[in-house]
Amino acid sequence: ELKVEQNPLFLSMQEGKNYTIYCNYSTTSDRLYWYRQDPGKSLESLFVLLSNGAVKQEGRLMASLDTKARLSTLHITAAVHDLSATYFCAAGDREAAGNKLTFGGGTRVLVKP
Amino acid sequence: DGGITQSPKYLFRKEGQNVTLSCEQNLNHDAMYWYRQDPGQGLRLIYYSQIVNDFQKGDIAEGYSVSREKKESFPLTVTSAQKNPTAFYLCASSHSGNEQFFGPGTRLTVL
Numbered sequence: 001e002l003k004v005e006q007n008p009l010f011l012s013m014q015e016g017k018n019y020t021i022y023c024n025y026s027t028t029s030d031r032l033y034w035y036r037q038d039p040g041k042s043l044e045s046l047f048v049l050l051s052n053g054a055v056k057q058e059g060r061l062m063a064s065l066d067t068k069a070r071l072s073t074l075h076i077t078a079a080v081h082d083l084s085a086t087y088f089c090a091a092g093d094r095e096a097a098g099n100k101l102t103f104g105g106g107t108r109v110l111v112k113p
Numbered sequence: 114d115g116g117i118t119q120s121p122k123y124l125f126r127k128e129g130q131n132v133t134l135s136c137e138q139n140l141n142h143d144a145m146y147w148y149r150q151d152p153g154q155g156l157r158l159i160y161y162s163q164i165v166n167d168f169q170k171g172d173i174a175e176g177y178s179v180s181r182e183k184k185e186s187f188p189l190t191v192t193s194a195q196k197n198p199t200a201f202y203l204c205a206s207s208h209s210g211n212e213q214f215f216g217p218g219t220r221l222t223v224l
Contacts, residue, residue, distance in 0.1 A: 033212060042203060043156075043215045088155060090213075099144060099163070100171070101213060103155040 002027050004091050006104035013079040013111045021107045023072040023089035032065050032072045033090045033101065043088065047074075079111045116140065117216035119204050124221045126191065126198065134189045134219045136204035145187035146205040146213060149173060156203065162187055191221065199223045 003026040013019050023032070031050050035043040047056045049065035049072060056063050060083065062075045072089055086108045090101040117138045126132045136145065144163045148156040158171030162181040176195025181187055187206075191198045201220050205213040 035215075040220075042218045045212060045214065048212050090156075099207070099209075100146075100158060100161060103148075103157075105155040106153075108153075 002029060002091060002093060002102045004089060004102045004104040006089055006107050008107060009105060010108045011110070013076070013109060015080055015111055015113055016078050019076045019079060021074040021087055023074070023104055025070050025091040029067070029070070029091040029093050031092050034063050034074055035088045035090065037086045037088065037106070081111045081113065084109055084111045117204060117206055117214060119216040119219050121219060122217065124219055126221060126223050128223065129193045131190055131192050132221070134191070134202055134221070136187045136189065136216055137185055138206045139185060140206055140208070140214065142206035142208045143184070144207045145181070147179065147187070147189045148203045148205065150201040150203060159189065
């Protein structure tokens with residue numbers, strides 16, 4: 001059974017500094033997703049990582065995937081207040097029934113001035 | 114505009130009542146999913162459907178039922194057997210097991 005663990009659960013950031021969120025998964029996975037959720041809202045897709053060594057960047061966010069270590073990271077560069085949200089990673093295995101995704105518990109990010 | 118819609122946005126249920134949450138998509142996606150999110154928690158899979166007229170239980174299916182009579186629609190019924198239904202419910206769809214796209218959600222509260 002695929003399990004996904006994120007850490008930290010909560011991250012208080014200072015504007016202008018760099019931070020990393022970690023996403024570990026327990027068994028083989030051929031795809032890893034990062035989502036953002038604002039309070040009371042739905043999930044917004046950020047990144048799709050489909051191969052070992054994949055790196056994707058959008059603005060101040062960069063995601064990477066190491067399938068051998070079963071680890072994905074979401075790196076935040078020079079944090080700004082607009083990045084305050086909860087970030088979820090989700091892993092899936094195309095070979096598994098239903099192409100299901102398993103979500104991590106989320107990392108709540110609060111960026112302070 | 115292509116997308117996923119959910120209704121209602123807010124729903125209140127009395128004890129012992131069944132309620133149905135609507136999910137519609139016009140993305141021509143084959144697969145649809147229902148998740149439950151409790152405050153401060155991640156998403157848990159309730160039911161999913163890969164094709165019309167077929168659906169499978171997820172991790173927390175007890176007290177819920179679904180149907181998939183049309184490709185575009187995947188309604189979720191929260192039955193009276195679900196003892197603690199207060200939560201945020203999210204519907205998602207995907208094409209051939211690829212990235213899942215989420216609807217805006219329905220917030221269900223038991224009175």
